[in-house]
Amino acid sequence: MSESATPRARLFDRGSWPEAQRVTQILRKETVGGVLLLVGAVVALVWANTPWSGAYEALREVRVGPAALHLDLSLATWAADGLLAIFFFVAGLEVKREFVAGDLRDPRRAAVPVAAAVGGVVVPALIYIAINLGDPAALSGWAIPTATDIAFALAVLAVIGHHLPSALRTFLLTLAVVDDLIAIVIIAVFYTRELLVGPLLLALLPLAVFAVLVQRRVRSWWLLLPLAATTWALVHASGIHATVAGVLLGFAVPVIRKHGEGPGLAEHFEHRFRPISAAVVVPVFAFFAAGVTVGGLGGLADSLLDPVALGIVLALVLGKIVGITGATYLVSRFTRAELHGDLAWTDVIGLAALGGIGFTVSLLIGDLAFGAGSESDEHAKIAILVGSLLAGLVATIILRIRNRVHRRICAEESVDSDHDGIPDVHQHEGETRG
Structure with missing residues (x-):
């Protein structure tokens, strides 16, 4: 067969119809959560810059919890260490699902989002380090601009329009999943101040019991919740950030049934906890974390001239675009792949810019x-x-420059000539691949 007759690999192919439906459902929930996140952040920011800012700080410092267990924590700490464990539990479920049953199980399809996520971590980190190279204390913040907040990004997409093609939506979600995994590793490895081995080893016991129960499809909250809470408390006591416990618990949940057909327990838990994470956990955390006194335009300018702040802004805006787009381009060059259909590199740059929206994990x-x-x-x-x-x-x-093209692609993706509930493009591409 001649070289011209050999079909070239394509970047951003549409996935299967079930996968496209799943991504659409997830993004819809995350979009609502992103709007609530923005509301929580704006309320906190406004309150912290009013004459009543003292009340906001007092609320953040209210302490609750059993002192005997060293869990008499402030509300702000409970939001960061406790509530965010639920956010990372959902992230753990999603990461495991992608690697077991999603796009990341196929190395060819995983190459682009994985490379893009790594590029979107490395380049912003290098930009931040370059700007703060002379200050060892400031260098500890190198990982701040590496995170991508999918909920915030989707809230922006909701304002821009609902016409992003399905392949780009899938890429954005998968990139965010890999980014979450990298963030989890960074937090566990680089931001553990003091590791106490005893509590960490003890945490493995309730975690193991939890894993055995969920592998047997046990859903009883009165069994699983105490085990999860005990695991969280022991990880918290070990010195590792307690949100890592959420990830470990998420990884323990099976994605596929061992016996019989159908999804594993991960899908059930994701349906239950993703709305809680998006609509409650992240907005509450944003409310307690985003309240910072700006001090007017002068104070804002002074803050942004700090190399720490300057490094973060440049890394988020410039570093993410260069890192994500550059890594995606390198994959295309090495694999000799071309963009699918009417998609253009402008679309990749736009998604890379969205990747610069780092909020929850960055804070x-x-x-x-x-x-x-x-x-x-x-x-x-x-x-x-x-x-x-x-x-x-x-x-x-x-x-927005590409909005007209995106509208046309979305219109093509919604055509269902035989009215069987599956868009024609997914059937035709499935036949071509088969």
């Missing part, structure tokens, strides 16, 4: 790097807000 890493309430942490929060807004603005401009 968490800022607290871990500099200590909540420190001057560097306050400047980091301002930079995360400004950088995320700028990244969202850049993405809006780029993707």
Whole structure:
């Protein structure tokens, strides 16, 4: 067969129809969560810059929990360490599902989002390090601009329009899943101040019992919830950030049934907990984490001139675009793949700009790097807000340029000539692949 007759590999192929439906459902829930996240962040930011800011700080510092177990924590700490464990539990479920039954199980389909996510971590980190190279204390914040907040990004997409083609939506979600996995590793490895082996080993016991029960499809909350809470408390006591417990619990849940057909328990838990994570956990965390005193335009300018803040803004806006787009381009060059259909590199740049919206995990890493309430942490929060807004603005401009093409692609993807509930493009491409 001649070289011209050999079909070239294509980037951003449409996945199967069930996968497209699943992605659409997830993104719909995350979009609602993103709007609520923005509401929580705006309320906190406005309140922290009013004459009643003292009440906001007092609310953040209210302590609740059993002192005997060293869990008399402030509400802000409970939001970061406790509630976010649910967020990371859902992230763990999603990561495992992608590697077991999703796009990431196929190395060829996984290559692009994995490379893009790695590029979107490495380049922003290098930009931040280059700007703060002379300050060892500031260098501890190198991981702040590496995170992508899928909920915030989807809230921006909801404003831009609902016409992003399914392949690009899948790419954005898969990239965010890999980004979450990298963030989990970074938090566990680089932001563990002191490791106590005893509590960590003890945490393996309730985690193992939890794993055995869910492998047997046990759903009883009165059994699973105490085991999960005990695992969380012991991981918290070990010195590792307690949200890692959520990830470990998520990894323990089976994606596919061992006996019989149908999905495993992971899908059931994801349906239950993703709405809680999107609509409650992330907005509450944003409310307690985003309240920073700006001090007017002068104070804002002074904060952004801090190398910590400058590094974060440039890394989020420029680093993500260069890292994600550059890595995707390199994959296309090495594999000799071309973009699918009417998609263009402008679309990749627009999605890369969306990847610069780092909020939830960025705020968490800022607290871990500099200590909540420190001057560097306050400047980091301002930079995360400004950088995320700028990244969202850049993405809006780029993707709006392509809006007409996206509308046409979405219209083609919705045609169902035989009225069987499956769009024609998915049937035709499935036949071609077969």
